[in-house]
Structures are given as structure tokens and as C-alpha cells.
Amino acid sequence: MNSQPLLSVDNIETFYGETQALFGISLEVGHGEVVALLGPSGAGKTTTLRSILGLTPARKGRIYFNGKDITRKPTHKIARAGVSWVPDDRRIFPSLTVARNLKLGRKRSPFHSWKMKEIFEIFTALEYLMHRDCENLSGGEMQMVAIARALLGSPGLVLLDEPTQGLAPKIVQDVMKTIKRLKVEGISVLIVEQHAQLALEVSDRAYVIGRGEMKFAGSAEELLQAGHQRRVLLGM
Amino acid sequence: MTFEELVPHLLNGLSIGLLFALIALGFTLIVGVMEVINLAHGSLFALGAYLALAVYGYLEVSEFGFPTRSQYATALIVAPLGVAAVGMGIELGLRRTYGKDPLYGLLFTFGAALVLEEAIRQRWGPTERLLRAPADVSGFIELGDIFYFKYRIFASAFAVVLILLLWVLIEKTQLGAIIKAGAHDSEMVRALGINLPVLRMFVFGLGTALAGIAGIIMAPIWGVRPHMGVDAVIPAFLIVTIGGIGSFWGSVISGIMVGLTVGMVSAYATEWSILSIYILLIVVIFFRQRGLFGKASGLDK
Amino acid sequence: MTSLRSYSNDFTKMVFVFAFLATVPLWISSVGLYDYIAIEIIIWCIYAMGYNLALGYTGLPSFGHGAFFGIGAYAMAMYQVHEGGTSLWVGLLLSILAGAGAGGLSALFMSHRRGIYFALMTIAFGQVFWFVAIKKREYTNGEDGLLNLERLPVDFGIFSLDVSSNQSMYFLGLAFFMLVVLGLWTLIHSPFGYIIQSLKQNETRTWFLGYNVHLFKWISFTLSTAISGLAGGLFALTQRSAFPDVMSLHWSGIIVMMTIVGGGLVSFWGPVLGVMFYFIMRDFLGTYTSTWILWFGVSFMAVILFEPHGIAGLWMKISQRIFKMSPGHRLLPPERTLVPTPEPSNELV
Numbered sequence: 060m061n062s063q064p065l066l067s068v069d070n071i072e073t074f075y076g077e078t079q080a081l082f083g084i085s086l087e088v089g090h091g092e093v094v095a096l097l098g099p100s101g102a103g104k105t106t107t108l109r110s111i112l113g114l115t116p117a118r119k120g121r122i123y124f125n126g127k128d129i130t131r132k133p134t135h136k137i138a139r140a141g142v143s144w145v146p147d148d149r150r151i152f153p154s155l156t157v158a159r160n161l162k163l164g165r166k167r168s169p170f171h172s173w174k175m176k177e178i179f180e181i182f183t184a185l186e187y188l189m190h191r192d193c194e195n196l197s198g199g200e201m202q203m204v205a206i207a208r209a210l211l212g213s214p215g216l217v218l219l220d221e222p223t224q225g226l227a228p229k230i231v232q233d234v235m236k237t238i239k240r241l242k243v244e245g246i247s248v249l250i251v252e253q254h255a256q257l258a259l260e261v262s263d264r265a266y267v268i269g270r271g272e273m274k275f276a277g278s279a280e281e282l283l284q285a286g287h288q289r290r291v292l293l294g295m
Numbered sequence: 296m297t298f299e300e301l302v303p304h305l306l307n308g309l310s311i312g313l314l315f316a317l318i319a320l321g322f323t324l325i326v327g328v329m330e331v332i333n334l335a336h337g338s339l340f341a342l343g344a345y346l347a348l349a350v351y352g353y354l355e356v357s358e359f360g361f362p363t364r365s366q367y368a369t370a371l372i373v374a375p376l377g378v379a380a381v382g383m384g385i386e387l388g389l390r391r392t393y394g395k396d397p398l399y400g401l402l403f404t405f406g407a408a409l410v411l412e413e414a415i416r417q418r419w420g421p422t423e424r425l426l427r428a429p430a431d432v433s434g435f436i437e438l439g440d441i442f443y444f445k446y447r448i449f450a451s452a453f454a455v456v457l458i459l460l461l462w463v464l465i466e467k468t469q470l471g472a473i474i475k476a477g478a479h480d481s482e483m484v485r486a487l488g489i490n491l492p493v494l495r496m497f498v499f500g501l502g503t504a505l506a507g508i509a510g511i512i513m514a515p516i517w518g519v520r521p522h523m524g525v526d527a528v529i530p531a532f533l534i535v536t537i538g539g540i541g542s543f544w545g546s547v548i549s550g551i552m553v554g555l556t557v558g559m560v561s562a563y564a565t566e567w568s569i570l571s572i573y574i575l576l577i578v579v580i581f582f583r584q585r586g587l588f589g590k591a592s593g594l595d596k
Numbered sequence: 597m598t599s600l601r602s603y604s605n606d607f608t609k610m611v612f613v614f615a616f617l618a619t620v621p622l623w624i625s626s627v628g629l630y631d632y633i634a635i636e637i638i639i640w641c642i643y644a645m646g647y648n649l650a651l652g653y654t655g656l657p658s659f660g661h662g663a664f665f666g667i668g669a670y671a672m673a674m675y676q677v678h679e680g681g682t683s684l685w686v687g688l689l690l691s692i693l694a695g696a697g698a699g700g701l702s703a704l705f706m707s708h709r710r711g712i713y714f715a716l717m718t719i720a721f722g723q724v725f726w727f728v729a730i731k732k733r734e735y736t737n738g739e740d741g742l743l744n745l746e747r748l749p750v751d752f753g754i755f756s757l758d759v760s761s762n763q764s765m766y767f768l769g770l771a772f773f774m775l776v777v778l779g780l781w782t783l784i785h786s787p788f789g790y791i792i793q794s795l796k797q798n799e800t801r802t803w804f805l806g807y808n809v810h811l812f813k814w815i816s817f818t819l820s821t822a823i824s825g826l827a828g829g830l831f832a833l834t835q836r837s838a839f840p841d842v843m844s845l846h847w848s849g850i851i852v853m854m855t856i857v858g859g860g861l862v863s864f865w866g867p868v869l870g871v872m873f874y875f876i877m878r879d880f881l882g883t884y885t886s887t888w889i890l891w892f893g894v895s896f897m898a899v900i901l902f903e904p905h906g907i908a909g910l911w912m913k914i915s916q917r918i919f920k921m922s923p924g925h926r927l928l929p930p931e932r933t934l935v936p937t938p939e940p941s942n943e944l945v
Contacts (some may be wrong), residue, residue: 114482114485135485135487135488135491138485138488139488150483152472155475155476155478159469162469163472163476163484212488386896391901392901398657398711398715405849406849406896406900408849409893410893411895413847414890522844522845525719570723573720573724576716576717577717577720577724581709583713
């Protein structure tokens with residue numbers, strides 16, 4: 060296993076127009092690690108993901124992925140370097156079938172390529188959805204397609220934004236299982252969640268963001284156990 | 296007017312409508328993927344016809360004679376490529392206006408339209424020119440009791456084929472899926488590793504090439520003049536407004552409807568038939584809600 | 597609010613401009629031009645200043661304004677040819693009313709639209725009017741135009757001034773230019789002016805302030821077409837004829853380009869600068885190459901991409917650096933850009 064972290068975010072400051080959203084955020088994700096990014100809504104979690112992806116590039120600071128500097132690089136190059144994204148609104152293309160949506164995600168990268176067979180193993184129901192139009196999928200189905208699409212991009216790092224949002228408990232369990240499976244395959248995951256409990260159950264480490272600043276960093280166990288500290292930090 | 300007398304006008308309307316639909320499809324591709332109203336679309340339509348003239352000149356086709364099939368085919372292939380190149384050049388310039396108010400893009404393409412038209416006027420002169428199709432699609436054909444232009448039937452058939460090919464491209468190929476995805480959500484498409492600037496340039500090239508082809512096909516019907524562009528871009532905008540931005544069949548059906556309207560008007564008041572498009576545009580925009588088929592777009596700002 | 601000092605600043609500028617323009621006939625031939633061009637310039641300045649009321653101040657992108665200029669020209673021409681008219685005042689009044697009438701009628705359909713849809717409608721109206729001018733030969737004589745017009749004398753009752761010489765026609769044009777400038781300046785610094793500039797920035801906000809935005813857009817557009825009509829009437833007198841070509845999209849485009857290149861989006865005098873730039877290109881560059889208008893169009897495209905505030909904007913930037921002073925006084929925030937303030941973004945952090 061590589062001693063260098065797979066992803067290293069170093070003191071980034073990000074703005075929306077003239078409004079500053081991130082005031083010096085730093086975090087790391089190691090190879091094969093699942094890391095949670097927690098905090099209340101509006102804290103800057105999604106902005107951090109968008110900065111990593113180059114959709115809302117950081118104005119200051121640096122971001123390194125797999126040994127390369129990806130700060131402010133074009134998004135499609137960052138994606139091709141092995142970063143996949145599952146946004147909180149899934150963003151499946153409604154005018155295409157499931158099969159086409161998945162195919163759009165397929166690309167090669169320095170990391171492990173997934174075969175459709177492997178994808179179907181994880182998402183058993185997906186095989187039957189392939190020719191459906193994406194307009195009428197349920198929330199759980201959409202999430203499944205979004206994650207499968209992300210995996211077909213051969214990621215080394217998957218950015219999951221609120222993966223359990225709006226999903227039924229059974230589907231939530233499926234998502235958790237998937238995340239654990241990714242870890243087994245050696246793929247790193249950065250998971251953004253408002254509902255800390257769930258995220259901490261699958262994560263190795265966690266960061267807590269508040270109002271654009273890093274408030275706390277530690278192992279998931281620490282956070283799960285540090286009772287009142289957790290409550291104060293996360294408002295739970 | 297008897298029905299028999301009306302039929303040729305309706306057929307004319309149908310053929311113009313199909314060609315309008317072709318122009319509109321190229322136009323809506325660009326609007327869909329880039330939210331840019333390409334006012335230069337009309338000038339590129341004109342450029343198609345003029346580049347075909349240039350190809351004819353190079354192949355030594357006389358202006359009053361008929362080209363051979365292969366000469367025509369050459370023009371039909373080479374000229375749109377030239378148009379696409381110019382179109383992609385315009386897209387390069389447009390890049391600076393992305394993210395700003397769409398009016399900047401509109402102004403830029405407006406300027407491009409005028410510059411193109413002037414360039415055409417400088418190079419080929421202001422008078423009307425002739426662009427002919429091969430002899431075997433010219434002349435008349437008997438349809439029941441009436442004699443009708445062979446060429447218009449050819450033009451309609453060609454347009455139908457092209458429309459279907461375009462449909463196959465958009466609906467059945469990976470490239471088409473990328474274009475649709477890019478029109479819907481440009482951020483997600485980038486996050487999937489697709490090079491958006493290249494996609495946009497390609498779409499601009501494809502859309503403008505379609506306009507160029509339409510210009511060549513229309514030329515034997517409409518004639519070739521430097522300012523023929525306005526009469527192409529306004530119908531395109533009208534059709535896309537009625538049919539809804541991003542709706543393939545919306546554009547086709549609206550195109551045919553607009554064409555038939557022009558045909559009907561020309562049956563009763565020939566001189567004013569082109570004007571009917573402008574009046575229709577005013578009426579449609581005045582009453583416009585969301586078009587018949589499409590959804591709201593960034594143009595609604 | 598505007599200080600007294602800024603008013604006097606503006607008046608000084610105006611006086612300088614008027615004085616400068618008044619001297620033009622003295623030196624115009626020494627730069628290789630002649631009086632007729634001076635008249636063209638001053639008339640296009642009137643046209644452009646009126647146009648900018650709609651574009652620069654109210655944010656109405658009109659690509660068909662040539663129609664109203666042409667209608668004004670035809671009003672003067674038809675008054676002479678069909679009515680045998682001999683009064684300058686009546687003729688010009690007809691030009692103004694014709695321009696305003698056509699403009700007001702069009703704006704009835706357009707004033708509840710904005711942006712691209714508005715722009716496309718203006719193109720459509722422009723084409724309709726241009727088409728009518730060409731086809732209704734019984735009124736307009738079609739593409740052959742109405743010819744042999746008289747430059748009607750400036751009749752004040754007690755005495756009258758003959759304007760058949762180019763120099764005197766120029767001064768007539770200059771007189772109207774000064775009137776139009778004064779009128780526009782007053783209008784823009786009046787409550788009406790605040791409202792239209794506010795609605796250009798943000799229509800919704802202006803609605804919420806209680807103003808009937810559609811009405812104000814209609815008034816502003818109609819006033820600008822009235823001025824364009826006046827310019828058209830003067831133009832018909834100058835060239836002693838009226839043709840449909842000024843109503844074409846090509847010529848409507850030229851007024852847009854002049855106004856923006858000059859900096860009409862941010863400056864009161866921008867349109868004048870743009871008109872000057874155009875005529876400099878035409879009469880200096882044009883002596884070397886017939887492609888000069890192509891280059892004018894290209895410079896417009898360059899302005900859109902690199903300096904949308906045009907010549908005036910460039911000047912403001914430079915004078916800011918050189919003189920280290922604020923870029924003049926404006927009623928609203930310094931950046932009077934084409935872009936209205938976007939409605940607040942809903943993007944969540």
C-alpha cells in the first residue's frame with residue numbers, strides 16, 4: 060500500500076463569486092480508505108467536493124490526487140485521472156436509458172476497470188433495468204444507476220454526496236454494503252453526509268466541517284464514542 | 296381556389312417545411328448544448344450555397360449548365376465541411392461569452408452574421424446567382440393531373456433522409472447520447488470525463504454544417520443572394536420557439552407546420568409568403584408560453 | 597444623488613462638444629473630407645443617441661431600429677412627393693410621429709418581453725417594415741426610392757434660412773443634435789431615467805418597487821424611435837431622397853455596432869464616439885480598401901469579446917490610470933453593463 064495519501068487537499072479557499080465558502084480546508088484520503096466529511100447543511104461539504112472536481116475550483120491552496128497536482132485542472136481531466144462523482148441529486152440523464160447512462164460513465168483510468176458482470180454482482184436489480192428510460196426510476200434505482208455509473212469510470216476515488224438522502228432503509232443498507240465492497244476492492248471513498256451516524260459506521264476516519272472551516276478530524280471510532288463532543292460539533 | 300390548384304402550394308410548403316426543419320434541427324442542437332442563439336446560422340446557410348458555387352467554379356461547372364451527379368455530390372460534401380470550419384471558428388470566439396449574459400453571445404453571433412454576409416458580398420458580388428442541381432432532378436414530373444417540380448421532390452426526400460440520419464445519430468449512437476447528456480447537464484458530463492469544449496465545438500460544427508447543406512439544397516428553389524440568411528435563421532428561431540428547444544420531433548413537426556403555412560399564404564398572396572414567417576414569429580413570441588413540446592431553458596431569463 | 601458638481605461637469609462636457617462640432621465646417625476640408633460627410637455624421641449621431649436610450653439605458657436590444665429611421669425618411673419624402681408639402685416643421689413633425697407611431701405599435705407587442713425574444717421580435721418587425729417599404733410601390737416607389745426632394749427652408753415666419761448648401765444643412769442638423777442631446781440628458785437625469793436604468797439592471801426588482809415595467813419599456817422604446825424618425829427625416833432632406841435600404845437588417849445592425857463600439861453601454865457620449873469611429877473607418881480606411889466595413893464588423897466582434905464597454909469604456913479605464921480619478925459621476929453603480937443583475941442564485945454551499 061502506498062504511503063502517500065491518494066487524495067490530499069491542502070488549505071483550499073473557494074469562492075462562489077465574491078462570497079467565500081471555504082476558508083482553508085485540508086483533508087486526506089488514503090488508498091483504500093473510506094473517509095467521511097460531516098457537518099451541518101451549508102457548511103461547505105459539497106463545495107469541498109466541487110473544488111476537488113474542479114467544478115468550483117479553489118482559488119487558493121492545492122489539491123493532489125495520485126501524486127499529481129489537480130488544483131484547478133479541467134474537470135474532465137480530473138475525472139480521467141480516476142475521480143468519480145455521485146452528486147446528491149444523482150444527475151442521471153433522464154432522456155437516456157439506464158444502459159446509455161452507464162455507458163457514458165465508462166472510461167479508462169490508471170485504476171481497476173470494472174466489468175459489467177462485476178457491477179451486476181453488486182447491484183443485482185440493475186440487470187433488469189438496463190432498457191428502462193431513466194425518467195421514471197425510483198430514488199433507490201436512480202442511486203443505484205448513479206453509483207454504478209461512477210464505478211464504470213474506473214475510479215480510484217469515489218466522491219459520494221449524501222448517498223442515503225431520501226432513500227428507504229433497505230436501500231440505505233444496500234448503499235452501505237456497496238461502500239464496504241468498494242473498500243474491499245481497494246477503492247477509496249470520500250462520503251459527505253449530514254447524517255453522521257450512518258457515515259461513521261462505514262468509515263475509517265472522519266472530518267467535521269462547519270461554516271467553511273475544518274472543525275475536527277479523527278478516526279470514526281473516536282467520533283462515534285466521543286459522546287457529547289459529537290453532539291456539540293454536529294448538533295445531533 | 297380549387298383543391299387541385301392548392302396542391303402544388305401545399306407540396307411547396309411541405310418541401311420548404313422539411314428544409315426549414317433541417318435548419319432548425321441544427322439550430323436547436325446548438326441552442327440545446329450551448330444555450331447560444333446562433334444568429335450567424337442564416338449566414339452559414341448562405342455560405343453553404345456560396346461555397347457550393349465555389350466548388351462548381353473549381354470543377355468548371357458553368358453557371359447556366361447542369362452539374363453532373365458527381366460534381367453535385369462533391370459540392371454537397373465539401374461545402375458543408377467548409378461551413379462547419381467557419382462555424383467552429385465562431386464557436387472559438389464565442390467561448391469568451393460563455394457564462395455571461397446570453398445577450399453577449401447573441402451580439403457576437405449577430406456581428407458574425409453581418410461580417411459573413413459582407414464577406415460573401417465582397418467575394419461573390421451582390422447580385423443573385425444560380426446554383427443548379429443535376430439535370431435528372433430538374434424539370435417536371437407528372438403527379439396525377441398536375442405537373443410538379445421534380446427538384447422539390449428530390450429536395451424533400453433528401454431532407455427526410457438527412458433528418459432520419461440525424462435522428463439515428465442522436466438516439467442510437469454513443470455520440471448522440473453524449474450530445475443529449477451535454478445539453479442536459481454540462482457539469483455531470485465533465486465529471487464523467489467528457490471533454491466539454493471539444494463536444495461543443497463538434498456540435499457547433501455539426502449544426503452549422505446542417506445549415507450549410509440546407510443552403511445548397513434550397514438554392515435551386517430560393518436563389519442565391521448575400522442576404523438570404525435572414526430568411527433562414529428567423530424561421531429556425533420561430534420553429535424552435537414553437538416546437539420547444541431541444542425537442543427533435545418538435546422541431547420537425549413545427550418546421551413542417553411553418554412550411555405549410557408559408558405554402559398556404561403563397562397560394563393566396565405570393566409576394567407576402569416570406570413575410571408570413573416574420574408575422575408568425577411576432578404572434579408566437581407575443582403569446583408564447585413554453586412551446587408545444589419543450590421545456591424552459593436558460594433563454595427565458 | 598448626483599452632486600451639483602457632476603451636473604456642471606456634464607454641462608461643461610456638453611458645451612465643449614457643441615463648440616467643437618460647431619467648428620467642424622471650418623476645418624473639415626483640411627482633413628480631406630467635406631461638408632456632406634459632416635451632415636451624415638451629425639444625423640447618425642442623433643440616430644445613435646436616440647437608439648441608445650433604448651439599448652444602453654433601458655437594456656432593450658433592438659436589431660430593427662433601421663425601420664424607424666427609414667420610416668422617418670419616408671414620412672418626409674412622402675410629405676413632399678405625395679402631399680406637395682413645403683414646411684420643414686410639418687415634414688419633420690411627420691417624421692417624428694411616423695417613427696414614434698411605428699415604434700409604439702411595435703412596442704405594444706414587445707414590451708412585455710426582454711432579452712433574446714425581444715431582440716428577435718425587433719428583427720421581425722424590422723423585416724416587416726422593410727418589406728412593406730419595398731412592396732408598396734404606390735407609396736414608396738419601392739427600391740427605386742423617392743427622389744428629388746427639396747431641402748425645405750427653416751422658416752421662422754419673419755425670416756427663413758435656406759439650407760440647400762451643405763454647410764447650412766449641417767448647422768440645421770447640429771441644432772437638432774443639440775436639442776436632442778439636451779432633451780436626452782434631462783430625461784436620463786429625471787426620475788424616468790432612474791427607473792429605466794433600474795429596470796435594465798433588474799426588471800423584477802423594479803416591478804416590486806411598484807413601477808409598471810412594461811409601460812416604461814414602451815415609453816422608452818417609443819421615444820427612441822421618435823428620435824430615430826427625426827434623424828431619418830433629416831437624412832431624407834440631406835440626401836434629397838428616401839430608399840428602403842436603411843431599413844434592412846444590415847443597416848439596423850450598423851447602428852447597433854456603432855453604439856456598442858463607441859461605448860453606449862456605459863457612457864452618455866458613447867454613441868457619438870461610435871458614429872465617429874464608423875465614419876473614420878469609412879472615409880479613411882475606405883479609401884484604401886472596399887473591405888473596410890468588414891473590418892468594422894470585426895472590430896465590433898472584438899469589442900464584444902474583449903471590451904464590451906467600447907471606446908468610452910477604454911477611455912474611462914485609461915483616464916482612471918492616468919489621472920487617478922474616479923470615472924466620472926454616474927447615477928447608478930459605475931459598471932453600467934449590458935448584463936442585468938442575475939436573480940440571486942439558489943446554489944447551496
